[in-house]
Amino acid sequence: MRLSGEILPPPPDDPALALKQFLREDGTALDESAIPKIANAELGRMLRGMLTIRIMDERLLGMQRQGRIGFYGEARGQEAAVIGAAAALGPKDWLVPALREAGAAIYRGLSLRTYISQIFGNENDVAKGRQLPCHPGTRAARYVTMSSCIATQLPHATGMAMAAKILKEDSVILGCLGDGASSEEDFHVGLNFAAVFRAPVVFFCQNNQWAISTPTTRQTASPTYAIKAYAYGMRAARVDGNDVLAVYSAVKEAVDQARSGGGPTFIEALTYRVSAHSSSDDPTRYRDESITEKWRQKDPIERFQKYLIARKVITAATIETMKSEIETEVREAIAAEESVGAPPLRSIIEDVFAEVPQFLADELAEIESLPRQKLGGVHQ
Ligand SMILES: Cc1ncc(C[n+]2csc(CCOP(=O)(O)OP(=O)(O)O)c2C)c(N)n1
Ligand SMILES: [Mg+2]
Structure with missing residues (x-):
């Protein structure tokens, strides 16, 4: 049986759960004056971050197919959610990832070589080959290694936020999750404790409408994921996860609130997993790929590029140069790390x-x- 995976519309009478969007799918702004002011250099950095994910995914998935690495998980189609959220954090903040946020670690300073060494599990890998590929961790970039067990990271994020609060560190924790994590008991533990004790944490849920082969319609009977926040007594926001500026704005607002003692927020970023769950999965066996094709047309990178070009932040030629620079960086990092031996x-x-x-x-x-x-x- 093929499942559709399309979710129900949000309740029309609840403005807090309406989908926040700044950029239409064609890249034009709904209301330019509503868009947060972000310096051009930062906008360019955000685009570079998104392109890095796309290029890395293409190259590394290809390498998995060639048998050169053991496993790979793409974030294709979710680049706006990953980078929009990362860009809204400050240097003292921590990111506790779910499955697809490695691009955020790179955005926050993890070098491509260090990331790729982890994928090979070679001698340069700080985890010494003990983690599944694509599970980087970097203290310097304040990015915790991925737990792999779905949702266990949410009580960790809340705990880290409590520690930051007790130590008066002024840092906020971004606790990431996928839609599938909302069915785990750790979701309740993490959110409930955070709300009761007003922990400076922001829960960022990438609702990509699938949890391996389980569609949203089988994951929850709630009209949205964001609405679940209300049961815990925390603020909710729901954003178009393919609109990097909407994601940035929602996460920034929530991070600012948390930093000033306002407690946690739960954000649902609506997107779609346009690729397989991982290199071990074949979605054509369980879902209707004509819907996937529709979501591929809502490409977050193209939408952002059109907006940046129209606003004269960047030219199409500069984007091409940026892409070839990233391709070279990725190729060189792979070449360097592939020749490094295994840990002793x-x-x-x-x-x-x-x-x-x-x-x-x-x-x-x-x-x-x-x-x-x-x-x-x-x-x-
Ligand atoms: C506790 C637990 N149960 C099951 C799994 C197997 N598993 C790995 S990823 C995944 C789906 C996760 O879906 P979601 O949270 O929506 O994240 P996405 O893969 O869509 O990014 C499952 C069930 C696991 N890793 N941990
Ligand atoms: Mg999912």
């Missing part, structure tokens, strides 16, 4: 105990004594 074998027994117990040292010695071909998938 002994790293598999390190970092857990302050002193390596004898039984682990013995096991390592046994593995090291095996002929190389018997080590199977273990690289030395």
Whole structure:
């Protein structure tokens, strides 16, 4: 059976849940005066961030198909949501990701090489190959490594926000989630605690209308995800997730509120997962791809580019130059990291105990004594 995945319209009588949008699908502004003032350099940086995600996704998914990396998850079609949210954060703020926010880590300063080293799990990878590919973490860019277990990051985000509040650190936590996370108990734990204790956290839900093969119509009977915020007693906002300026504005407003002691907000960014869930998935087996095609036409990058060109922030030629610069950067980072070897074998027994117990040292010695071909998938 093919499921449609289209969601019900928001309640017409609730202005807080109307879809906030600044840019029409053709890139024209609904009301230029309503758009927050953002410096041209910052707008250009936002476009670069979105293009970086698109180019990286294309190259890295291709590499997974060639067997050069083990796994990849794209954020195609969700670039506006990822970058709009990242751009609204300050340097002291933390981002606790769900599944598709790696582009935000890069936007916040994670180098392409460091990101790609994590995908290879090579010797340069700070996680020493212990995380699934596409799960970067960077203290410097204040981006927590992805938990993989859906929704567990939400109590973490609330806890981090409480810590920041107690320590008077003045930082806000962006706790990300997908629509699928709303069905997990950790969603309730994270949101309820945050609202009761007015934690400086913003919950940012990318409703891409699918959770692997579960469509929104099977995920919730609520008319929207945003409406769930009201049950917890927090502010709600619902934005067009393919409109980077609308996302930026909603997240900025929520972050400012949280920073000034106003407590949490829950934001639903409506978008669509136009690709497969991951390199391990084939959506043609469970969904109607003619709807996906309609969403591909609502491309967030094209919409933003048209707006920037019309406003003379950037020219089409400059965008082309930007794309080829990013392509070169990505190609060079892949070439450099692909040739780096695996982490040393002994790293598999390190970092857990302050002193390596004898039984682990013995096991390592046994593995090291095996002929190389018997080590199977273990690289030395
Ligand atoms: C607790 C838990 N249950 C199931 C899974 C398997 N799983 C991985 S991603 C995913 C769907 C997530 O959907 P959503 O939250 O909408 O995020 P999206 O993939 O759409 O970005 C599921 C069920 C998991 N990782 N953790
Ligand atoms: Mg989803």
